[in-house]
Amino acid sequence: MSDDLEHFLRSEFAARVQDATPPVDGLADAAIGGARRIRxxxxxxxxxxxxxxxxxxxxxxxWAPLTALVDPDGPPVxxxxxAEEAQQEFDVEFVAERQGEYGVINTDDEFIPLSVSxxxxxxxxxxxxxxxxSPETVQVVSLDGGSSIEYGLSSTSEFATAEVRSxxxxxxxxxxxxxxxxxxxxxxxxxxxxxEEPEGPSTLALDYSLNLLDWNDSLVVLSADxxxxxxxxxxxxxYFNEQGNLGLESIASAGYQAAVLADYSQDGxxxxxxxxxxxxxxxxxxxxxxxDPEIDTLLTEAAGGDAASADFVDEAIxxxxxxxxxxxxxxxxxxxxxxxxxxxxxxxxxSQWHIAFDPGDDVWTLVDSSxxxxxxxxxxxPEGALFPVRSxx
Amino acid sequence: xxxxxxxxxxxxxxxxxxxxxxxxxxxxLLTGNWATAEDLVQTTLTKTYLxxxxxxxxxxxxxYARRVLYNTNASWWRKRSNRERPAxxxxxxxxxxxxxxxxxxVRDAMWRHxxxxxxxxxxxxxxxxxxxxxxxxxxxxxxxxxxxVKSQASRALAGLRKRLGSPSAALGLGVGGEExx
Numbered sequence: 001m002s003d004d005l006e007h008f009l010r011s012e013f014a015a016r017v018q019d020a021t022p023p024v025d026g027l028a029d030a031a032i033g034g035a036r037r038i039r040x041x042x043x044x045x046x047x048x049x050x051x052x053x054x055x056x057x058x059x060x061x062x063w064a065p066l067t068a069l070v071d072p073d074g075p076p077v078x079x080x081x082x083a084e085e086a087q088q089e090f091d092v093e094f095v096a097e098r099q100g101e102y103g104v105i106n107t108d109d110e111f112i113p114l115s116v117s118x119x120x121x122x123x124x125x126x127x128x129x130x131x132x133x134s135p136e137t138v139q140v141v142s143l144d145g146g147s148s149i150e151y152g153l154s155s156t157s158e159f160a161t162a163e164v165r166s167x168x169x170x171x172x173x174x175x176x177x178x179x180x181x182x183x184x185x186x187x188x189x190x191x192x193x194x195x196e197e198p199e200g201p202s203t204l205a206l207d208y209s210l211n212l213l214d215w216n217d218s219l220v221v222l223s224a225d226x227x228x229x230x231x232x233x234x235x236x237x238x239y240f241n242e243q244g245n246l247g248l249e250s251i252a253s254a255g256y257q258a259a260v261l262a263d264y265s266q267d268g269x270x271x272x273x274x275x276x277x278x279x280x281x282x283x284x285x286x287x288x289x290x291x292d293p294e295i296d297t298l299l300t301e302a303a304g305g306d307a308a309s310a311d312f313v314d315e316a317i318x319x320x321x322x323x324x325x326x327x328x329x330x331x332x333x334x335x336x337x338x339x340x341x342x343x344x345x346x347x348x349x350x351s352q353w354h355i356a357f358d359p360g361d362d363v364w365t366l367v368d369s370s371x372x373x374x375x376x377x378x379x380x381x382p383e384g385a386l387f388p389v390r391s392x393x
Numbered sequence: 394x395x396x397x398x399x400x401x402x403x404x405x406x407x408x409x410x411x412x413x414x415x416x417x418x419x420x421x422l423l424t425g426n427w428a429t430a431e432d433l434v435q436t437t438l439t440k441t442y443l444x445x446x447x448x449x450x451x452x453x454x455x456x457y458a459r460r461v462l463y464n465t466n467a468s469w470w471r472k473r474s475n476r477e478r479p480a481x482x483x484x485x486x487x488x489x490x491x492x493x494x495x496x497x498x499v500r501d502a503m504w505r506h507x508x509x510x511x512x513x514x515x516x517x518x519x520x521x522x523x524x525x526x527x528x529x530x531x532x533x534x535x536x537x538x539x540x541x542v543k544s545q546a547s548r549a550l551a552g553l554r555k556r557l558g559s560p561s562a563a564l565g566l567g568v569g570g571e572e573x574x
Contacts, residue, residue, distance in 0.1 A: 005550060005553060005554055006522065006550070008503070009507075009518060009522040009553075010522045010523070012500065012503060012504065012507075012521065013422055013519065013522055013523035016421070016422065016504070017418040017421055017422065017523075020414075020417070020418060020421065020427075021414075022413065022414050022417030022418065022427075022430075022434075023417075023431065024409070024410060024413050027413050027434070027435065027438060028402075028405055028406040028408075028410070028438065029406075030435060030437065030438075030439075031405075031409065031438035031441070031442045032402055032405065032440045032442055034435070034439040034442075035440075035442040035443045036499050208440065210491035214515065245467075306561075314497075362394050
């Protein structure tokens with residue numbers, strides 16, 4: 001009987017798909033496009049942790065001089081910007097290689113060595129330090145370059161990137177696991193300073209579908225797809241963690257009291273998981289709209305009585321939605337090809353600029369958002385500049 | 394676009410051209426409908442491209458994509474319709490008819506039984522009986538132990554046997570199996 005059944009399964013499976021002609025056209029390009037959007041979103045989200053992100057109103061960006069290519073009758077050409085002007089006007093600092101050494105050119109035009117042997121993939125400025133990320137290590141360097149500490153990553157990844165907490169007092173390095181766990185993103189969380197007695201990071205192991213938005217000492221805010229399951233209803237319990245294998249238990253293990261999932265399609269809709277810090281379990285979630293007294297009370301209680309929790313979550317969500325507006329530029333504006341499809345994109349967490357360029361470019365594109373209306377300008381970077389520092393202070 | 398990036402994308406396109414049909418078929422057997430299968434394959438390929446830089450030079454690209462496919466399906470809770478269990482399947486037990494239409498109906502019932510299995514059990518069956526993988530290979534793809542593979546397969550087959558009796562009997566191809574109620 002067993003052989004019958006197994007034979008039947010073989011023939012049935014084969015028969016079910018033998019005449020199928022699955023679509024192939026466009027699959028690869030759609031995957032490449034989707035992956036790039038994810039990377040871009042991660043880069044932008046990582047760059048928006050501190051304060052409100054750059055927001056472009058659709059069609060409101062003055063595009064010069066490249067605008068002329070798109071619209072000859074467009075807005076007037078904006079002036080180019082030199083490295084010195086960028087340093088003075090926008091407080092831009094640059095990561096540079098000089099005489100075989102990597103460092104930061106600060107706004108006083110001083111070269112601050114980063115004490116790294118390989119070119120970092122990103123450098124962030126926190127409250128008291130620079131954080132230089134690379135695929136294998138993270139180097140935390142004091143602002144004068146006088147002291148530093150190196151953290152080795154438990155797994156290497158070309159996508160390793162630091163995500164900075166909104167108060168610039170801590171950062172998380174996110175990366176995929178080389179041990180073939182494709183549905184997990186790992187976040188190693190470190191202090192932003194240089195501790196006298198360093199400890200290992202606390203690690204969150206979360207489902208690929210989640211994005212880390214922000215965190216404080218008691219709770220972690222993540223974006224997720226909630227509406228397609230809950231329909232936006234209030235109450236609960238819901239079992240997103242259990243059914244989706246989201247990994248919220250790792251947040252409890254890391255010592256946090258609550259995990260907050262913020263829906264990525266409905267502004268302000270959240271589901272809250274009240275955790276037991278130090279355990280490896282996460283139960284069900286309660287859902288509702290941020291601002292509703294019931295959900296705000298739940299957030300406060302889940303975060304151990306921290307009455308500021310609802311505001312903290314609200315601000316994290318606001319930043320997230322600002323990012324959405326930013327990357328939702330109209331396709332026909334010419335901005336997408338000329339800015340966001342460039343190999344490198346860097347967004348100022350302070351909302352003053354966005355810089356994009358391709359490898360080898362002598363001139364970079366700078367979106368100047370310091371005025372009433374964003375203007376696109378051409379920036380000549382300083383000698384040896386590799387990319388700008390993202391500052392969170 | 395840089396030359397290196399262009400070359401990397403071209404390699405990825407070649408991989409997709411060579412392997413996407415196979416991934417689609419497996420995805421269909423896992424999900425039970427082509428629309429969801431397409432979503433699953435697209436997600437799988439997107440994740441694979443994200444890792445392309447580190448896996449493209451290895452000889453395990455296909456294994457990686459396959460593992461993404463199966464694990465993504467296991468973690469998908471958005472497609473809740475896939476989780477819905479069919480209506481009372483006990484009524485579908487075989488009646489030994491040799492009529493073609495009825496045989497087709499029985500095969501469809503069999504398919505519904507497979508569709509109603511928990512995702513991991515179904516994945517084990519697809520890997521074993523469609524992809525012809527060994528238990529060790531199945532364990533590697535699903536990230537579980539060989540013992541779990543065996544127990545999941547055993548439970549899946551026992552469940553199907555209980556519902557269907559002997560397939561050959563159900564299809565009128567032989568004698569035996571459990572009688573219809």
